[in-house]
Amino acid sequence: MQLLIDQGNSRTKAKLYHQGEFSTVAMTELTADQWQQIDQVLIASVASVGQQQQLQHIIPPTTPVRWLRSSAHAFGITNSYPLPEKLGVDRWLAMLGAALLYPAQSVLVIDAGTAVTMDWLDADGMHAGGWILAGLQTQQRILVAATAQVDADSVSLQALQPATSTTAAVAEGAKAAVLGAVQQAISLRPDAMVLLTGGDAAFIQQQLKNSAVLVEPKLIFYGLARFIDNN
Numbered sequence: 001m002q003l004l005i006d007q008g009n010s011r012t013k014a015k016l017y018h019q020g021e022f023s024t025v026a027m028t029e030l031t032a033d034q035w036q037q038i039d040q041v042l043i044a045s046v047a048s049v050g051q052q053q054q055l056q057h058i059i060p061p062t063t064p065v066r067w068l069r070s071s072a073h074a075f076g077i078t079n080s081y082p083l084p085e086k087l088g089v090d091r092w093l094a095m096l097g098a099a100l101l102y103p104a105q106s107v108l109v110i111d112a113g114t115a116v117t118m119d120w121l122d123a124d125g126m127h128a129g130g131w132i133l134a135g136l137q138t139q140q141r142i143l144v145a146a147t148a149q150v151d152a153d154s155v156s157l158q159a160l161q162p163a164t165s166t167t168a169a170v171a172e173g174a175k176a177a178v179l180g181a182v183q184q185a186i187s188l189r190p191d192a193m194v195l196l197t198g199g200d201a202a203f204i205q206q207q208l209k210n211s212a213v214l215v216e217p218k219l220i221f222y223g224l225a226r227f228i229d230n231n
Ligand SMILES: Nc1ncnc2c1ncn2[C@@H]1O[C@H](COP(=O)(O)OP(=O)(O)OP(=O)(O)O)[C@@H](O)[C@H]1O
Pocket: 007, 008, 009, 010, 011, 012, 046, 090, 112, 113, 114, 115, 116, 135, 136, 137, 138, 198, 199, 200
């Protein structure tokens, strides 16, 4: 059994992987018995060194740990960055997961978390490149930080509409920014199949009523699982 971990900038998600099946776990609630059954921990982290150290401290010192990094090539996929390790490992693993689930297809992978990342993967396995923008919550947070009279509240998950208060205007603006960017990405390469993952994936899918977009919440975990037999 393996423990797979996706450490983002806001949340850490973990799944146990056993005989081809994933099961969600809270890392801090794993029993000593469960830890003993874990042969290896595979981690995709884009968090700070401090957060990575905190994560390492939860893992028993005898359990083997592998911190994944983006590379130039893996599983027939080619990274487009001139310095491949500079590509966020969550983006890399999401693409490796997408290529596992939908091989030899042109795919647009969108991970909507703290940041929203969009990556184009061609049918021949070449990463064409991608975009990074602030996520739904982050859009609001940075705007509040940059202004004196703007404050924010939670985002309504209803359809876009004109707003009549500051907080609602900021929330609608954040939604419009993310949904607009997604639509720009889709129209840049309309033939690509669209795969959404991350905390805001379901919201984006629900708002893009006319587009065929699939939500795959485990994209990064599928990517992580590809490295289990290759170490
Ligand atoms: N329970 C939740 N806690 C926090 N954010 C949530 C939750 N459910 C949905 N979200 C949404 O998910 C987004 C954060 O996504 P996610 O949890 O995937 O972030 P993350 O993995 O930490 O981010 P990243 O990998 O980009 O650093 C927020 O914009 C928020 O609207």
